[in-house]
Amino acid sequence: MTTPWQPLFERLIGELDGHSSPDWQMPNTTLDPSIYRDPERFAAERDRLFRRLPLCVGHVDQLAQPGSVLALDLCGVPVLLVRGRDGQLRCFLNVCRHRGARLVADEGTVCRKQSLVCPYHAWTYRLDGSLAGLPRAEAFPDLERHTLGLRSLPCAVRHGLIWIVLDPTADAVLDIAGHLGALDRELEAIGLGNHRVYRQRAQRRAANWKLIIDAFLEVYHLRRLHAGTIGPFFVDAVAVNDSVGCHVRSLIARETTPEIKGLPPQQWNPQAHATLVHFIFPNSVLIYHPDYISHLGLFPVAPDETLFVHTMLIPEAPADEKAAAHWQRSFDLIDAGVFDKEDLVVCEAIQRGLASGANDAMIVGQLEQNLQRFHSTVDAALR
Ligand code: FES
Numbered sequence: 001m002t003t004p005w006q007p008l009f010e011r012l013i014g015e016l017d018g019h020s021s022p023d024w025q026m027p028n029t030t031l032d033p034s035i036y037r038d039p040e041r042f043a044a045e046r047d048r049l050f051r052r053l054p055l056c057v058g059h060v061d062q063l064a065q066p067g068s069v070l071a072l073d074l075c076g077v078p079v080l081l082v083r084g085r086d087g088q089l090r091c092f093l094n095v096c097r098h099r100g101a102r103l104v105a106d107e108g109t110v111c112r113k114q115s116l117v118c119p120y121h122a123w124t125y126r127l128d129g130s131l132a133g134l135p136r137a138e139a140f141p142d143l144e145r146h147t148l149g150l151r152s153l154p155c156a157v158r159h160g161l162i163w164i165v166l167d168p169t170a171d172a173v174l175d176i177a178g179h180l181g182a183l184d185r186e187l188e189a190i191g192l193g194n195h196r197v198y199r200q201r202a203q204r205r206a207a208n209w210k211l212i213i214d215a216f217l218e219v220y221h222l223r224r225l226h227a228g229t230i231g232p233f234f235v236d237a238v239a240v241n242d243s244v245g246c247h248v249r250s251l252i253a254r255e256t257t258p259e260i261k262g263l264p265p266q267q268w269n270p271q272a273h274a275t276l277v278h279f280i281f282p283n284s285v286l287i288y289h290p291d292y293i294s295h296l297g298l299f300p301v302a303p304d305e306t307l308f309v310h311t312m313l314i315p316e317a318p319a320d321e322k323a324a325a326h327w328q329r330s331f332d333l334i335d336a337g338v339f340d341k342e343d344l345v346v347c348e349a350i351q352r353g354l355a356s357g358a359n360d361a362m363i364v365g366q367l368e369q370n371l372q373r374f375h376s377t378v379d380a381a382l383r
């Protein structure tokens, strides 16, 4: 039986031996710098992509216990993820039905609650969202309590990942397998659902969300920008890339990739022998490192500001201090050393330079064709 990885590795070996990828036949293109700055463009992306499409907002391991509550502000929408006493994971708008106060103020930190009590006038909601009670109820003789549960957002779990749509009027049933298309089988094969969350860090950075996606879609910079960190683990800019529906898949050659020539194909492993990257439209990147996985979620705040959420997933909870120290070192290297100080610093510098007028167009070469795949999909989705 072939694994999903065998044909990809066969192409990657071909690419190591010479320029066999179709990317070498694609013409150079350019990107218009205004797509990263224009407020109208930004509003269209927010309304037509981020408020309509399923977004991956975390991993179930963060909310494993009944009573777990996580408040997030995503693209200007205040969201609550709640694990009910019945074990069900639900998503609500973090907005009181009385006069709209924010129910849970602590964003980004999982807390445990028996119920949700509004800080303003103490209307109280059960963890299933229903309105449990309100003080001085005699002042609201006409209230139809059953209609005043928290507004829910469509929410689903697939491959251990939590997916929501930021639109309370959207169809409540999410078909995540359909959204993932051919990538669904690959996420299954990786076993994402069995992973544990080791650490998550969310930070706002001064760059357009697409500039950050761009940085994780091309391999041209790997041995250059990351020369002092992860660059030496990679062959110089050798990868095979595909559009998979609206998503993008890359398998990137590491120094260890040629070792597969001596192994049966069933043992070709996209983490041990290469680096697999899945870009899931519109805003998730999964990077499969040799022994752990990084999920990146990009949530636009403004044309020049993005919430960057990095979640490190590990195969099992650390068994002892030695294992914990190992994961801590890995997290420090990738999160602080690589993403924070290298990729994001460059993205912010690009953003600052966009208005200078130096470039009428950004040039995209044959090692960066995934940018073309990504931006053409965004353009099509906006039309
Ligand atoms: S706004 Fe929440 S109780 Fe009044």
Ligand SMILES: [Fe+2]
Residues within 6 Å of the ligand: 215, 216, 221, 222, 225, 226, 343
């Ligand atoms: Fe990078």
